[in-house]
Amino acid sequence: MPATIVINEYNTVGESKEANITNTNMGSDDSPNLDAVANPVVPGENTYEKYQKLEVTALGGSSKIDAIKIWRTGALGGSAVHKTNARESAYGGAESFATPVVTASSKAIETMPSSEPSGANLGIGGSLTGSLTATGESDYLVHQIQTDAGDTAGSTSDLNYQYDETA
């Protein structure tokens, strides 16, 4: 039996864990599975940061999960930018949690890839070559969309979370 993987999101000052989120909608509220229509971003402002992790809830018959890659497909509205801590080189190690902010993130400073990275860009245990050989979580993925005053609200794109599994 293969491994079971879920995506979790962490919110508020208390680092509340929302396990197995249903979407990663981004907007003007620090909450999981948010209604982006009810919580739109005013052009020129930012979304709240998202803090998310991949979690192996059962390894099944597999021995290892590694090589986590994160990227977005689909265009953002206008000249908005999508920033993240995920990166293939000079990885900053495991990011620690801080209450998500709506001001420009100091943790998500790299441009989110718009195609599949060639190698891992989110670490496990603080390293891009890290792996999970038992239940546990990846490092924090931190990301935020920063908009421009001339942007149009309401873009839709997909965030891709990929991992390799060794039987």
Add this chain to the structure above:
Amino acid sequence: MKQLNIRCSPCGERFNTNEEYLNHKCSKADGFTPKDQEYVIKTTTANFAKISQSALGRGAKKKIEASKIK
């Protein structure tokens, strides 16, 4: 162990520890627990089996490549 305020997104139930979350029978997943693939398939990721097969395929490919290097 650090205690977190954990909420199962599909059923909304809250837990103090991750172990409690991992062992709960999710009402939105027909009683499957988060350790079961059915939990993910029935609640958030209907195509999880396909995703899982792709992940296993990449892992198998890496294993073969690593054995060639040796």
